[in-house]
Amino acid sequence: MIVADQKPIEEILQMLEPYRKVLFLGCQSCVAVCMAGGEKEVGLLAAAVRLARKQQGRPIEITEGAVKRQCDDEFNEPWAQTIQQHEAVLSLACGVGVNKLSERFDVPILPALNTRFFGEVERQGVWAEVCAGCGNCILHLTGGICPIARCAKNLLNGPCGGVRADGTCEVSRNGPRPCAWVMIYERLGKLSQRQNIENIFAAKDWSSDRHGGPRKRVREDMLLET
Amino acid sequence: MTNDEPKIVAFCCHYCAFAAADLAGVLRLKYPPNVHIIRLPCTGKLDALYLLKAFEAGADGVIVAGCLEGSCHFISGNLRAKKRVLVVKSLLPRLGIEPERLEFFNLSSAQGDRFAQIAREMTERIKSLSPMRGEESESKSGVDAL
Numbered sequence: 102m103i104v105a106d107q108k109p110i111e112e113i114l115q116m117l118e119p120y121r122k123v124l125f126l127g128c129q130s131c132v133a134v135c136m137a138g139g140e141k142e143v144g145l146l147a148a149a150v151r152l153a154r155k156q157q158g159r160p161i162e163i164t165e166g167a168v169k170r171q172c173d174d175e176f177n178e179p180w181a182q183t184i185q186q187h188e189a190v191l192s193l194a195c196g197v198g199v200n201k202l203s204e205r206f207d208v209p210i211l212p213a214l215n216t217r218f219f220g221e222v223e224r225q226g227v228w229a230e231v232c233a234g235c236g237n238c239i240l241h242l243t244g245g246i247c248p249i250a251r252c253a254k255n256l257l258n259g260p261c262g263g264v265r266a267d268g269t270c271e272v273s274r275n276g277p278r279p280c281a282w283v284m285i286y287e288r289l290g291k292l293s294q295r296q297n298i299e300n301i302f303a304a305k306d307w308s309s310d311r312h313g314g315p316r317k318r319v320r321e322d323m324l325l326e327t
Numbered sequence: 328m329t330n331d332e333p334k335i336v337a338f339c340c341h342y343c344a345f346a347a348a349d350l351a352g353v354l355r356l357k358y359p360p361n362v363h364i365i366r367l368p369c370t371g372k373l374d375a376l377y378l379l380k381a382f383e384a385g386a387d388g389v390i391v392a393g394c395l396e397g398s399c400h401f402i403s404g405n406l407r408a409k410k411r412v413l414v415v416k417s418l419l420p421r422l423g424i425e426p427e428r429l430e431f432f433n434l435s436s437a438q439g440d441r442f443a444q445i446a447r448e449m450t451e452r453i454k455s456l457s458p459m460r461g462e463e464s465e466s467k468s469g470v471d472a473l
Contacts, residue, residue: 110421141376148379149422156423156460 102131103195104220104228105138107146108213114153116211117161117191124187125150125213126180126202127167128194135228138193138214140167146193146213171198174205184208219250236309236316242297244288249305251281257302259285333387333453335362335446338377340370342400343436344392350439358443359450362390369393371404378415378429388453390445392432405433425456 125147133139147163154161169176171194189209192199196216203210220228233250249255253272259282263271268283289295339345345366370393381389391412393405412431419426434441
């Protein structure tokens with residue numbers, strides 16, 4: 102799923118500064134699961150903003166709602182009239198939802214979240230990045246562990262010299278974490294596929310990643326136009 | 328009670344604080360009538376939204392009272408509630424509200440006197456703070472309805 106964080110309340114209040122009637126629109130997909138922008142978070146954020154604005158002596162009228170999937174016009178359309186009745190929309194969707202609403206409506210769409218990464222649920226309240234969406238999957242060769250996402254250097258032929266004796270990586274932004282290539286080595290051993298480690302990957306073609314510019318997927322057979 | 332008396336909402340666990348409040352009554356202990364009790368099956372039921380909604384409804388202070396640590400009937404409901412209260416407590420000053428208006432307490436069902444003391448302490452504490460903005464002109468019908 103797409104994992105996001107709510108922006109600091111100060112930043113949200115600053116964005117809302119010019120407005121007095123705003124729609125807070127959540128998304129009930131990824132960001133609801135990662136507890137950042139679902140119906141629940143809409144309620145909490147709306148209550149917090151109302152309280153803050155009341156304290157500032159500048160009350161704000163907030164309509165609360167949540168769309169099944171903000172990245173799809175089909176689900177946003179029932180909200181069209183409501184959106185147009187407000188001075189602005191604070192979107193609690195990921196960046197895709199904010200873009201989608203902005204394409205469709207001539208109303209300022211403000212982002213309440215910072216969209217972070219594709220993540221798995223590690224345990225309740227913890228999400229971890231395990232896929233980088235590079236567009237050229239090699240997980241069948243690496244025991245299902247992605248070195249692009251999990252190695253700080255995106256190395257295809259690791260480990261590097263930064264691996265410590267205990268198998269952790271020298272880069273530890275969120276505390277010590279295992280070297281992706283040590284994980285891959287151990288996993289390949291369990292799968293009796295350790296010969297894969299002897300495979301030397303050629304330099305990666307990054308054109309399938311974002312480095313080739315914004316990406317688009319088209320399935321000709323699904324297009325409605327004839 | 329006049330309108331300038333602070334209104335305090337107390338989210339009380341059924342097994343401890345609510346019973347303690349009951350005991351305070353049975354013991355004829357006096358405490359300020361500013362505290363409006365809402366019974367929860369366990370403070371683990373508490374949601375951050377309850378706290379914000381209480382302030383929105385016009386509460387000047389909010390108490391959350393759960394079992395003594397290690398005595399929760401649902402093992403860890405009180406510990407989880409405490410974490411939620413701390414999160415909201417750190418949010419309040421960023422909204423322009425004094426964090427002292429919200430407090431978490433642990434007590435047992437036998438501590439009727441402690442409940443009365445908490446009610447007195449919180450009432451005095453809230454009285455010492457300047458009124459919350461926007462309250463002067465507004466009725467506190469939300470809290471009165473509790």
